[in-house]
Amino acid sequence: MCIKRTMASIISDCTERFRQKLFGKTGGISEKTLQMHLGLYAIQVRRAKELLSALEKGDSPKENQIDGSLFRARKLDLSYCLSAAKSHELYFSILGGAGGAPQGTLREWIDRDFGSFDSFLRDLRTTALASESWAWTCLDQASGRLLNLLGDGSVTVPFWGAAPLLxxxxxxxxxILDFGWDRAAYLDSVLAQIDWESVARFLPLV
Ligand SMILES: [Fe+2]
Known part of the structure; x- marks a missing residue:
């Protein structure tokens, strides 16, 4: 028998798992910042679940009714909450590591697509500093090529088929709490603690 899953099952609150993984292991990023940041993520997950439940219950106005704007607002807000929460999950997943350089398939693909790990890091660093919101390393599933991309705002995500790894x-x-306006110092702290084994887990099985 097929048991229908709820729409809200698309996302779960992983705050506790990230807290246990990250506290005491994020260098210049303080526990105070992490606590606040995880709280923000938890709100995004809770809001996404509330929106999914409301949409599934069907208490939204019918299409073409004048109050359809509420339905539209919920759908737009849902995209924002899911995008923000899932980018945060990826960010928290790749923090708290030893930095350095990746090994194995990930390193081979970086060298293949960027020429060298140093070239990749330079491009990722420049991409992140040019962003007002998110920077991602993505795998284009059509060509199999890696790209560094940015998005200003959580709903500005890469193109279809670009699977984010980082x-x-x-x-x-x-x-802001730990580095003031010194975005470069914050970015250096992130790059020095990337958990490359976690990044590699997002690669497809080959
Ligand atoms: Fe954030």
């Missing part, structure tokens, strides 16, 4: 949060709340 996310860097460049919004003010990620660094």
């Amino acid at each position: 996310a860097i949060d460049m919004e003010d709340h990620a660094f």
